[in-house]
Amino acid sequence: MRYRATALAVLGLAAVVARPAPALAQAHVERGMKIFADSKCSLCHSVAGKGNAKGALDDVGQLPAAEIRGWLTDPEAMRKKGGSERKPVMKSFATLPKDDLDALVAYLQTLKKK
Numbered sequence: 001m002r003y004r005a006t007a008l009a010v011l012g013l014a015a016v017v018a019r020p021a022p023a024l025a026q027a028h029v030e031r032g033m034k035i036f037a038d039s040k041c042s043l044c045h046s047v048a049g050k051g052n053a054k055g056a057l058d059d060v061g062q063l064p065a066a067e068i069r070g071w072l073t074d075p076e077a078m079r080k081k082g083g084s085e086r087k088p089v090m091k092s093f094a095t096l097p098k099d100d101l102d103a104l105v106a107y108l109q110t111l112k113k114k
């Protein structure tokens with residue numbers, strides 16, 4: 001009985017450890033997609049034709065991850081750097097938890113036109 005419980009625990013642990021990395025990455029991206037919706041990014045941006053077409057992000061995955069993160073955490077600096085004139089300006093999302101920011105960046109990195 002005891003042995004069986006241990007064997008089951010080991011099997012369970014093995015199943016968790018052996019979970020393929022792509023599945024985890026996929027979950028991370030899906031979380032980012034949800035945070036994108038919850039944060040109302042589409043008031044100023046669109047993805048696949050949904051949202052504000054003035055700020056299409058369909059090819060934003062071409063940007064280095066650090067730049068995408070820069071827009072989320074210090075848009076004022078990015079605005080100055082890139083000479084962006086678009087109004088209303090983007091506010092900072094630096095108060096989002098780090099995990100949420102990571103997920104958001106992971107999601108945005110998947111947005112690429114082929």
Ligand code: HEC
Binds near residue numbers: 036
């Ligand atoms: C009030 C409007 C507004 C909101 C809300 C907003 N943004 Fe922005 N965002 C902008 C503007 C304006 C720019 C500068 C784009 C330009 O000048 O072309 C920008 C730029 C960006 C860029 C760089 C785009 C590029 O092509 O260089 C990314 C990435 C981005 N925003 C992501 C987001 C995400 C993710 C959210 C939600 C968490 C968000 N934005 C919410 C207005 C907004």
